[in-house]
Amino acid sequence: RALEEDLRDALVRNEIRLVYQPLVHCQSNRITGVEALMRWDHPNEGPISPSVFIPIAEEAGLVGRLGDWALRKACEDAARWPGNLRVAVNVSPSQFSDGTLPHTVVSALATSGLSADQLELEITEGVFLGDTAAAANMFATLKKIGVRLALDDFGTGYSSLGYLRSAPFDKIKIDQTFVREATLPGSRNSAIIAAIVALAEALGMDTTAEGIEYLDQLALIRRLGVSHVQGWVYSKALSCEDLVARLEDGK
Ligand code: G
Ligand code: G
Ligand code: MN
Ligand code: NA
Numbered sequence: 001r002a003l004e005e006d007l008r009d010a011l012v013r014n015e016i017r018l019v020y021q022p023l024v025h026c027q028s029n030r031i032t033g034v035e036a037l038m039r040w041d042h043p044n045e046g047p048i049s050p051s052v053f054i055p056i057a058e059e060a061g062l063v064g065r066l067g068d069w070a071l072r073k074a075c076e077d078a079a080r081w082p083g084n085l086r087v088a089v090n091v092s093p094s095q096f097s098d099g100t101l102p103h104t105v106v107s108a109l110a111t112s113g114l115s116a117d118q119l120e121l122e123i124t125e126g127v128f129l130g131d132t133a134a135a136a137n138m139f140a141t142l143k144k145i146g147v148r149l150a151l152d153d154f155g156t157g158y159s160s161l162g163y164l165r166s167a168p169f170d171k172i173k174i175d176q177t178f179v180r181e182a183t184l185p186g187s188r189n190s191a192i193i194a195a196i197v198a199l200a201e202a203l204g205m206d207t208t209a210e211g212i213e214y215l216d217q218l219a220l221i222r223r224l225g226v227s228h229v230q231g232w233v234y235s236k237a238l239s240c241e242d243l244v245a246r247l248e249d250g251k
Contacts, residue, residue, distance in 0.1 A: 004060045006042065007053060011069055015041050018073050019237035020248075023088070023208055032248065033086030035230065036074040037237050040068070058094055060200050068097040068104050073083050075112035075119060077240045082247055086118050086242065087151060093126035097134065102141045109145075116146030121150060122173065125157045135219045150208070153195065164203060172200045174226065176211025179230060183216045190220060224234045 010016050020034035040048045056062040077124070078087035093233050107129030109116055121142065127135050142149060150171040155178055167206055175198055182189035193209070198205045209221045221229055237238075238246065 002055055003042075004047075004062075005055065007060065007062055009058060010040055010042075011065065013043075015043065016066065016069070017239075018039070018070060018077070019239055020077075020087070020243045021230055021237035022087075022235045022243070023228050024234050025228055026226060031085065033088060033120065033227065034078075035088040035237075036070060036245065038070055038090075043141075043178075052094065058092060062083070063094050064100070065093045068100075070221070071104055072108045072111065075108040075114045078080065078118060079112040079114040081244060084115075084118060086120055087114075088120040088122050088147070090122045090152065093124065093130065096123065096127045096138060097130050101138065102145060105142065105145055105147060109147075115131055117148060120148040120150050120171070122152040124152045125154075125160075125163065128160070128163055133197070139167050155192070161199075164199070168188060169205055171206040171208060172196060174207060174209045176231075179209055179217055179221065179231070180209050183214070185222055190224060193221070194224050195224065201225075 009152045017039050018036045019039055019138040020036055023033040023035065024030065025032045038050045038054070040050070040053050042048050054063065054066075054241060057066050074089045091101065105119070105121075108114075109119065127138075139149065144183045148170040149168060150173055151167070151169045153171045153175045154172045156175045174193060178193055178196075180189075181187045182193060197207055206227045208228040208230055209226045210230050212218050212221060212229045212233045214233060217231075218229060218233050235246070
């Protein structure tokens with residue numbers, strides 16, 4: 001069987017789960033939110049990364065079902081966490097364009113009891129490649145519902161500053177490719193990160209730097225004024241139980 005065939009049954013077979021990676025506020029050093037990341041435990045192949053199966057799901061028209069499940073599951077889990085933690089859920093471009101997202105969001109919030117401002121949707125620049133007027137309408141509808149919008153993987157792909165002009169993002173996520181080499185001598189990345197931070201601040205948006213692995217990267221990122229960090233230096237993605245245990249430890 002092809003992976004695509006297996007993916008059709010993966011949800012009903014309980015092979016898909018969510019893990020949660022903490023986002024830490026630089027000034028208070030506290031976990032203020034998490035990003036939900038999908039995992040597929042394939043019965044024969046073992047764990048398969050979403051960077052492999054999400055594109056397959058896109059092709060096969062399965063991403064809507066997987067995405068709806070992730071939204072509902074993340075809201076359900078987050079509603080039970082202490083401290084009004086925010087949960088960020090990745091949304092694929094096709095989920096965005098099929099028109100059902102606002103309904104799913106409203107329904108996931110109502111069912112779970114999570115407040116809208118605790119839910120953040122992470123959107124990649126791919127959404128702008130389709131119908132831009134439809135995308136603008138979708139942004140407006142989602143903001144009316146009260147959820148937060150984050151522009152994911154910023155600085156890669158088809159980055160255009162025009163997107164920032166027209167779309168009501170609350171946050172820019174600085175792609176980990178900028179972080180990775182920022183501490184190397186002669187790297188231009190810290191200048192680029194500083195410019196992204198200045199841009200975000202001027203537009204009233206938060207910033208999160210992704211993929212922070214080492215303490216020297218963390219120190220640099222803090223110095224550059226990034227508001228939140230995410231990465232292995234703090235924590236890998238955790239199961240819901242492990243996350244709750246960590247929150248109760250107060251760390
Ligand atoms: O956790 P990780 O490295 O393995 O994720 C790889 C990629 O898969 C990242 O680009 C991430 O944004 C994406 N991804 C993870 N979970 C989801 C999800 O629930 N929906 C979508 N659309 N993408 C996801
Ligand atoms: O595209 P998106 O930003 O949603 O993807 C997040 C991805 O980054 C996930 O695959 C997650 O596992 C990965 N990730 C999170 N922290 C780190 C890190 O410190 N180093 C590296 N290399 N990857 C990370
Ligand atoms: Mn993301
Ligand atoms: Na990202």
